Amino acid sequence: MESQRRTRKGDSLLIRILEDQHSKEAMNYFENLILERFSGLERSKVLQIGWASKEFEENLLIKIGQSSNLIVLEPSSYLIDNMRLEIGSKGEGKVFFKSDFDFEHFPFDNDVFGSVVSVLFWEKSPNRIKTLLEIQRVLVPSGIAILTTFLKNSMREFFDLYSEVLVQFDLNQLVQLLQQVRSMLLSKEEYQKLLYDCYFSMVKVTVKEFKMFFSNSIELFNSPFIQSTWLPVWETIGGRESERIFWHIRQTIDKYFSNRKIPLTINGGLIIGIK
Template identity: 30%
Template sequence: MPSKHRTHRMEKLARIYDAEILPVWSQKFGNLLMRGLKIPERAQILDVACGTGYPTTELIRRKGEGARLIAIEGSSALLDVARKKLEKLEPKPSGVFLRSQAAEPELKFADGVYDLVVCNTAVHNMEDPAKAISELGRVTREGGEVRVTIPVAGSFVEFFDIYREVLVKHDKHETAQRLRQHIDSKYPAIDVCERWLQDAGLEDVSVEVEEFTLLFRSSREFFFAPVIEFGPLAEWKAIAGAGQEMQDVFWYIKESIDAYFEGRPFEITIRAGLLRGIRSDAATVTDTATDAEEEESVDPGTRPGSDPDPDAIDIDMDEDTMNPDTLDPDTEDFEGTLEGLPYIKPLGDVEDTNVPGLPKRDEEE
């Protein structure tokens, strides 16, 4: 059940996402996701973890009048933004359904329902990515397509090299091992991605990789950029431990970034991966749900033979499923770009010594 608690952090994320994160992150992956995509005229489409409505809006533009699209998102704060965005579309989209529904631990849909299932930059943040992809395959009908985008091996390599160097230099070998495990699990190799797809009952599997870069003018901008602060930063800090131990590690990382990249941008490589496969005709489908359970869990707009109002954007808003977070950024101001370069904007004008999780200079001295 989705939680009824909507955190300040998620409300903040919903407000800034389209301006601060979507252009430098989600759209980069989404362009790859949508590349060469062909949607059957009467397709049943599922967009998992649709966030603020991207790539939902792109799917709406590409689908035919006879196609139906259901988009699900676990955070009602993000889904509120998606709903308002879709309501402003002209002409008014038909056959589109939004649901406040988490993708974990399993999708609340029957087997073999959809012709196309997509998930943009979300699977790698789920507790069990392999199971998540298996669920995407389960709800895809025979001959249907699954498309997933995630950052793959080689992403954030510049940051991880510095992180690892700091840990080794200070004899934190157990922490270095945790970092290695995190990198391997969070940013999988190509063969691992292919195995996930195959284990999900998909064939003709492929993994297409495309690189892009994020540019930062300093360590402060890096740690305070919304794409980092609202993204992987909490996990990176957890690897280092807690309290003073974590603060010490991140202080040295900060110092190293500014020393190594003095006078030039801190450039971060992201390797975007498109995982793609077709539901095999021979795939075994095990239906454990009763007919009554299926009627409750499957949206009427996603089943052949159902007849919902094709002209309605059907909104079913539940509450937020995200966990509370202690980060509580209050500032609404953002710095601009530098000399036309696509630098990532930091969240607020904050002094170097006040970066969350980093000690002040006098504490280090």
């Protein structure tokens, strides 16, 4: 019964994400980074980790061509059903889904896929090093991984406000925790080293910055995009103090920006690794 409630709650957020303009904006941005660089190996399988939009899947299938198949790892049965519905007949005999998988142990043999792509979802792994090692393992020699990520200094405006509020209330231990969390967002150079350490033979990481705009603090905190990506991170920092901290952050935001849009910077990273 409890698992059913969690599933319904999760599906409710997923429905809101699919309908949310900020989520569409962010996904579209990261999806285009991948599509601009994707060039699949002829007659090879492609592995996709996590869901993506209808437009992304349609363009990816065109780039894959008739001689290749797409296998999608996605834990949500709701999203799988949604993707099947959106792809329709275009995916018949070409697109296959797996919902039962482990980020650290993919259900495939070595040297299976010509390409592996993921729009942010791979970073939900509890251990990104093990996931990168799995991606490297299932790629054929000279196969390519194309991944997107949030890089260092993403959401810096919010993190700075967060820090100001913590200092204001003498929550110095949380200031240190905030800095630790910020350091988990890796730089371009750190990702390059990470992939080389995971035995990729060639690595390239590019950075593209874009801004998201919110009308006020209510829209910001109620955004399904924020709730599914950044809010859990911010709550980890605040812990039991989160509600009080967020209340003061909202007050600060609305006072400072008044009738202006709230800009939040995203440092989008495109990671390319060749086995």
